[in-house]
Amino acid sequence: MLPMMLALVILLPLMAALGCYFLRVSTIRTMIVLGTGVCIAATSLALFGQGSFTYSPGTILGISWDSLVTLADFALLFVILYYAFKLKNQLIKVFAVLQIIPLAVFELFFVDHAAEVPAFYADSLSLIMVAIISIIGSLICFFAIPYMKTHEEHLHLVKSRQPRFFFYLVLFLGAMNGLVLSNNILWLYFFFEVTTFCSFMLIAHDDTEIAVKNATRALWMNSLGGVAFVFGMIWAYSVTGSLSIQAILEAGPMDGAMLVPLGLLCLAGFTKAAQIPFQSWLLGAMVAPTPVSALLHSSTMVKAGVYIVLRLAPAYAGTFLSEGIALCGAFTFLACAAIAVSQSNGKKILAYSTISNLGLIICCAGINTTWAITAAIILIIFHAASKALLFLCVGTIEHGIGSRDIEDMRGLYLKMPRTAIITIVGILTMVLPPFGVLLGKWMAIESASGDLFVIVMLSLGSAISLVFWARWAGMLLTGPLREKVPAESQNILTRFTLTVLAAATVVVSLFSPVIYTGLIEPMVGKTYEITGGVFSSPIGVFAVYPIFIILAAAFIYAWIDTKKSGNIQNGASYMCGANVKEPGVQSFIGPMNVPVEIKASNYYLEAFFGEEKLTMWVNFVGLALIVLMLGGAL
Amino acid sequence: MARTIIPFGPQHPVLPEPLHLKLVCEDEIVKEAIPALGYVHRGLEKLAEIRDFNQMIQVVERVCGICSMLHSQCYCQGIEEMMGVEIPERAKYLRTVWSELHRMHSHLLWLGLFADAFGFESLFMQFWRIRERIMDLNEATAGSRVIVSVNVVGGVRQDLTPEQCSWILTEVAQAGKEIKAIQSTMLSDYTVCKRTKGVAALTKEQAYELGAAGPTLRASGVAQDMRQLKYAAFDKIDFEPVVEYDGDCYARGVVRFREALQSIDIIRAAISGMPQGDISVPVKGNPEGEIITRVEQPRGECMYYMKGNGTKFLERVRIRTPTFANVPPLIAFMPGLELADVPVAVLSIDPCISCTER
Amino acid sequence: METLILMILGIVVAPVLGGLVSGIDRRVTARLQSRFGPPILQPFYDVAKLFGKVKVINNFWQVFCAWVYLIAAALSVGLLFAQSDLLLIFFVQAIGAVFLVMGGLASPSPFSQIGAQRELIQVLTYEPLIILVFASIFMVTGSFRIDEILNYDQPLLAKLPLMFIVLGYALTIKLRKSPFDFSTSHHAHQEIVKGVLTDYSGPYLGIIEIAHWYETIFILGICALFWHTSLVGVVVLLATTYFAEILIDNTMARMTWRWMLKYVWSVGLAMSFVNLIWLHAG
Amino acid sequence: MLKMTPTVLKNLFSKSSTRMYPFEVREPFPLYRGELFNDIDKCIFCKKCEIKCPSQCITVSKDKEAGTGTWICDPFACVYCSICVDVCPTKSLSMAPNHRKPSATRDMIEQVGKLKVPKKKKAAPKKD
Amino acid sequence: MIENMKEITLDAVVGEASKMKSDGQRLVALSCTQLDADNFDIIYTFDKELVLTNFRVTVPKGSDCPSISGIYFAALLVENEIQDQFGIMFNGLVLDFGRTLYLDEEITTIPMCNNTKAMTVKK
Amino acid sequence: MLKKFIDNSRAKSPWIMHFDCGSCNGCDIEVLACLTPMYDVERFGVVNVGNPKHADVLLVTGTVNPRNAKVLRNIYDQMPDPKGVIAIGACGLSGGIFRECYNVLGGIDKVIPVDIYVPGCPAKPEAIIDGVVAALAKFEGLKG
Ligand code: SF4
Ligand code: SF4
Ligand code: SF4
Ligand code: SF4
Ligand code: SF4
């Protein structure tokens, strides 16, 4: 059963990807994507039944899977080298070579190929990751079907490039599943590289100048991570003599020499998770079609980086490295939230917020108590759902109004009420209790409370992120509302994915106590007492059910009263008495008796949080922190 | 960029009078400000065609209630000069006393409103409490709190008894004491300074070039005060124009604050130097000719141009009031201010729309 | 069960107390300005009057947001009385803050919009401070749970004097008192009219007023934690604190939010660092 | 900072300066130009007040036949300048030192008096 | 009775104003009067150290007047006022309210210019 | 009971808004003076709100001209019922001394219904307080 399931979550996407690529008919492609999605989603759930496991696939056609992976690895690296030459990018060339040569040397002269290393290992963390990837990833793929159709209409493409697009999109799901299930560090490395490559290809998908430029940037930064990975891996092997991550972890908290390779591996995770100072590639990745942003650059791939850091957490617990990681994460959390305030591009806000939240998760990994790890896992789950939803909303809105600038979304409720409400739901699940993200944030803050610097950064950061979320949610509602607004029409798949995701983010939050007891507690150990849906520990209480019930009642009551407001008097908004008195006109009589339309905008506080102003400093501090972290490890 | 367009006025709580500003802001920094007037325009200059030159006194008093006394004084001085009437000395002194009382109450009123503009309610209350002393003086000596209506062509309508004079002296002295008690708040409180220093600054050259008048001009370092023209009793009473050099809202506040105190000295001098005698002379005939007269109102230089044609109806009364002169500087210094500073900056010129538009 | 009773008690008693506090506030303010002042019960008349007015809105989301704001405020007070988790209570009241902002943004009037933006900046300013105050309470008592904190045997004020001042900043911002009354003001004369509340009227304004009362009690409740060991201490502390608030309100000009952001963050953070480092050292 | 504290604290601990109008009414200043009264018996309907009034709010008319004169003043247009009082030859006009009460409707003040001229004429023959 | 008054012609206005400006004079006012049915009279008043300098121009009805608001920004308000009240148009106003500074369309006559219908409002 | 409390509260909490409709400032400053320590109308629960949407009583001073008439109308319409209007000063009552000016339409009642007229030029603060008290009588009469 297990091999079957593993094959389903890892190999089926590969097959489906090939199918998408070669069977160039849109209905077949749709069927393949839908089928694969449903399959892997179901399998991922079934895997929970399995619980933790270790597994090695052995051989196929007499060749060991290990060698296959190694071969594929080199093949991939040469492909990257090829692109490096094609793009004439020196950095990528250097980084590719820096990976190929050490890796070759390592494979040929160091690795003891006879040693038995289990290829796969899964615990709750891996299984949760698989579920996120498979369920949310599939939903995003569904969403991509109608989306890419419109997208290509917008671009007026003669020859559809969707086969290529779905090839990478679906392939990526498999790679990601492989990554989180790998136990052999070489396998991990291989999947790591595949995600890098998929990301590169998808960012460049539209083939515009900016797309290629940003894809190149993504590639070199991630390759830098690859280099760090390779060296970390080799160094770790030389210390522990094992390729098995479990073996490395089982060695327990380490110090001295082992911290450097761990630091390097975490650095690889940082690049993938676009932590400061590597954030620029992820921002650039926003030129890709929105499903790509949703899938790769928010809910799953970037989580690979976080996953690595989190996976290795037990190994560096209580060390200086751990503290360094916490500081780096907290700093990213604060800095990216701050820069997000100055942004008006909806996707960029989401991107910054993603980086910021990843920072928070990494910070939790760095704090490295059982409470913090619990927080990190909760955050991973709920952030993925909410953020994927928000990306899809922005994509839908963009198709609806032709802009991704939040200023243009003012009063969206009047045009696209359904999408507007779902977007607001998405936003509220990011910032308000009792939803999961906030539960995670609460755990994070409580577990960070002993650490002065971290807690300062976390409290500033969480306040700042409230600013850009709240105003975005609010401005969608702006407008004089006199009658009921009819819902807009949407493609069935779009509506399905949005509704399901929105419902899921809310409902899954409701089940957070269950998720905790069922999945997290067995893995990290008991941290919270759950009674009646209330998380409690000696240091804190978080009442999920009660707040849920009261708020639900409140929302329903408020909604009923709002509905009743249909028959109350509608007033014009206050404009110092200079209103132009025509129904529906939002203007005032200005100088020279000319009607002036009112206009309101957000504050972007460029002077405090300007992107240009902050980025340099932030990068500088980020780099310094990383140097400190690695240097401290040495 | 992210712009916000704000209709500031005509009805707006921080504007004592209707005035509209179309403000275009970015993160609350004003990028563009275009005023619209006309909410108070009555067209009273044209009333000269149907009210005789005596009745016009009551009309020009109502150009504005706050310096009504100085409007009628300026008007009467002009008519008297046109008709060659020399008014009694005592009348000159009486006009000086009431006009300085007006200046005091106007400055106190303004200081209060100014405090209110930067959200300092209790300071507003204190200034207005002190001001009530002056209002009582007006009511008791002239018959009305605001529009005293004491001027007539040829002199004044009311006289002051010696008891009233000494009462005025004690009341203004008391007011002076109370003003001094809040001097440190107005002039050196951290929050007040923070809100007013460096806001809407005009250099000496700018102020002069833009035609600013009164305290707005003096705050920028130009020592010009129409009382130096030595009308009324100012030929006998010495005073130095109050000058500040920074040209910002703070400086404008200081000028008015010091002028309010200076008025006390002038009132004291006027009462002590007041000769006995008639308070008005009879006037015969009708005004003829052209005249320009100027007086210093609390808000600055007020100019009347009048043209008589020998009938009892004047051919033209043209009033150039101080705020009219101070609006161009206002338009000029608005861009770049913070929205929160807009009321402070607008108030700093002590805008009197009613006399601007007449 | 006991928790539930405490919670309901809190939800019922808080608005009455809050209204009284607000009435006393107005009376004392008047006296500070040498005025006679309104009756102590004036806030109740005001709200009752508001509920008797015709309902006028220009966007029905305003209604929704007003209600959620009120309920979140009430819930946070309820949780406070039920001795729940400080951070949780704080996050619950943040729901209210978010919905107040959304309600403000729902109206297209520029004043309401600006008010909402300013409200957000106020949230941005006070939120970290409050979290830091809570973290510092945790560092002293080892828990975020109010029931645990109440078991601590010394007044927190003795260990966290500077944090109390930091809380004072947050309190002033939250009560919208001078020098921090930007988003809406109790005083009539503000450049943005009534800020977030500009387009609320009648019963909906009444709802928001009641929510303000809850917030007052919420903040005072947090202050009370600093001297939880004695009832007299609590009363003295609260009375002094609130009087200090009124005094500050009456002795300062309204500042600008740019200044607030810079000043409160730098001073607040500096004081927190000093206090916490002292705590660690001591 | 807090420069205002002594002043406000002093206010707090001293009596408020509020005049408790309308519960306590101050002694009016005798010179105050308040409500305008016409002692109609003294009025000779000479129209001097009508001519000189800057607000043109007085209308004086005589009805020779009825032997009555009517003095009408629009209290809502009067600006309380007391010019009319000054010019009235018989001092029939006077101003009370208290303000006119607000009202809900616009009522003219209309006073009808006997024309004095015929009276004089009547008296004259007697003497004669 | 008016100090330092001189008469100038309409085309000399701008030149005179620049001269005044370079002389360090402050603009006090423009005063317009209707002389007779066909002529208006505008007095430009300047001040320097409390001494007034004036020049007057006669503007025939129907002709435009050059604006000095380019030289003296302060003139913009009064020139707009004269446009409203007398119907004399000023060329080159830096901020032209087009007869709406004070008046709305309800006022159909030129107020200070007896019995003259207003021209259409300049947009 | 609640309803009765609401009815009674109406007359105890008149929030005023002052609109200067082209007054000469004489009446304006007297209205403001009512709020200051000497007269302190907050004794009657009066709050100067400056926003028509919050106001119960509109105090208007000054003459109406075509431009401010539109503003006046707008503000009045934005006040939620029940509401009252007090016109203050000769100008507000009839146009006062400016009745015959070309840009004056007349008193406030040309545009909106007026409940209480407060004569004076300017009206004394005492007169304005009398006016407010008279207007409260209107609210007292309003039950339910
Ligand atoms: S806006 Fe969306 S659909 Fe249009 S081109 Fe961009 S990514 Fe494609
Ligand atoms: S977005 Fe609309 S308008 Fe633009 S190309 Fe596509 S279909 Fe045409
Ligand atoms: S600022 Fe002053 S004048 Fe203006 S509304 Fe407020 S109190 Fe009245
Ligand atoms: S300057 Fe102002 S206060 Fe003085 S008369 Fe003119 S309008 Fe009135
Ligand atoms: S209101 Fe009437 S009665 Fe009173 S003074 Fe004026 S005219 Fe006379």
Ligand code: SF4
């Ligand atoms: S002036 Fe006097 S006497 Fe003559 S009509 Fe008037 S009130 Fe009568």
Ligand code: SF4
């Ligand atoms: S007081 Fe003045 S306005 Fe009133 S009636 Fe007499 S003269 Fe006319």
Ligand code: SF4
């Ligand atoms: S009534 Fe008198 S004081 Fe009041 S606004 Fe009119 S002219 Fe001014």
